[in-house]
Each structure stands twice: as structure tokens, then as C-alpha cells.
Amino acid sequence: MNNIILIGLSGCGKTCLGNIISKDEEINFIDLDEYIEEKNNMTIKEMFNISEEYFRDRETEAVKQVSKLENTLIATGGGVIKRKENMDALGKSGCIIFIDRKPEKIIETLDISNRPLLKEGKDKIYDLHKERYKLYKKYAHITIDNNDSKEKVINIIKDIIKIKLHKR
Template sequence: MKNLILIGMPACGKSTVGVVLAKTVGMRFMDTDLLIQEREGALLQDLIDKKGNDYFQKVEEYVLRSIDTENTVISTGGSAVYYPEAIRHFKKKGLVVYLKVPFEAIEERLDNITTRGITMGPGQTLKDIYNLRIPLYEANADITVDTGDLTVEQTIEKIMKAIG
């Protein structure tokens, strides 16, 4: 089976849904944020704080483009859509699934944005990032699943219906 690549904002449920989805359909699970942390030997936020956004983004793009796997649910970092080559790579390897969540839900779920490993420019707010990324998620998704107030199980059911 091809891969299922989950994209969306931080706290939209990519990792949580991804693990359960992988178990449900008998696929492996991979979290690109964890791959970055393993490669760099540091937490995402520490990497951003110590080496800067530019360095983090170079590492993230490299890791995303290096993934060569099959039959895997891949949870990407929220900024994966910033890298057109990485997205093209993913589209060759599987279906890109956008987990769409309203801004209010993201804001509620993110306790402290400064510890989540989110690349932000000076003065940039969560709302700014949301507004910047939403069109990118929508443009790059093969499938969009509006998760809203759905449970993990309901979200997986919607994904399963969408992929046939």
C-alpha cells in the first residue's frame, strides 16, 4: 500500500490520529518531528532556539525529502508545506491527507506555542501562521478531512471513507 501523509497545523491531531490510523489499517507509523529530533540530538524547540529558523528549515526539508518508505502513515511537521520539493516527493509516494481544524480549536489545544518547535518569524502570531499555511495545505492535499469536533476514531473513519 502507498503511504498516507498527514499534513496540517500543529495540534490538529496528525500524530495522535496517525498512530491509531496506522494500527487500524496495518501500516507502519512515522513522525517526521521525531526523525528531526533523532537526527539532530535535540528537541525541536531547542534546535530552533539555538540554531535558528533557517537551520531548522534546512534540516526539516532534508529529512522530508529523504523519506523513502512504503505502507507507512507519515505525520509531518506543520511547516512541511513550505517545501514544494518535499511535497512533490510525498505525492509520488502516497496520498497527502490534510487534517483541517478551525483556528479556535488549534488555539485552544496549543498550551504554549513557544515550546512546540514551531518556526515563527519575529512578531509573527499563531493566527498569522494559520492564515499563511491554510492555502498551502488546501492546495497540496489529495484529500481534506474536516476534523472539527470529531474524535480520533471518527476522523479515522472519515479518512478511510475518503481513501476508499
């Protein structure tokens, strides 16, 4: 399988980068959270209101589905790494790239209105970083620092796409 999968904390730039790169490279793009919402006719927030477990089950179903695709750029939700089965499926389907952004940089730009895990406030991002960082590093094939130039990150991912998807 030849997918490119973006992982990282909520607000690290996965969806923004994915939208830009998919247009420039003419590659299919899926934002996993949007995909989950469409498939379930519910917002992420509504699913979390039922329970986080309810949402995570829907997320795992979606991961299984999108992992079967080919030549697709996939931006995951920040918590996808919480289930090993998700990461096993994604790892088999392509190259996992960890978009590493410092919590203080995320807080500068983050809109928390549609992010249920951040309902306690932006400072929750520090707790999530502490909880998840080792998992992002564990599952990533490649780590890219996204603390400075967005253009630099875009170009690195485009180069990876050219290599992994054999695009010229």
C-alpha cells in the same frame, strides 16, 4: 509509492490520529518531527534556537528519506508545506491528506511548550493559519474537517488507507 501523508497546522491532530490509526490498521507510522529529532540528536526547539532555516534544512533531508518508504502513515510538521521540494517529494510518495481544524479549536487543546513557532503565545496560530491555509489546500489530495468527531476523522482515514494501500 503508497504512503498516507498527514499535513495541517500544529495541533490539528496529525500525530494523535496517526498513533491511533497505525495501531488499529497495523501500518507503520512516522511522526516527522520525532524522526528529525532522533536523526539529529536535538530537539526541534534546539534546532530552531540555531535558526528556523537550520531546522527546515533538517526537515527537507528527513522528507527525502521518509518519501522513499512504502505503506507508511506519515505525520508531518505544520511548516513542511513551506518548501515546494518537500511537497513534491511527499506528493510522489503517496496521498496527502490535509487535517483541517479551526484555529479556535486548536487553541482549546494546544500545548505550546514544545512548539517553537508558538512561543509568542497561542494566538500565533491565527497568523500561521492565514499564512499556510492556501498551501495546505494546494498540496492536499484530500481535505478532512477535524472540528467535531475524532472517530469520524479516524474512520475516513482508515477508509482511505484501505483504498490506497489495498488493505482489506
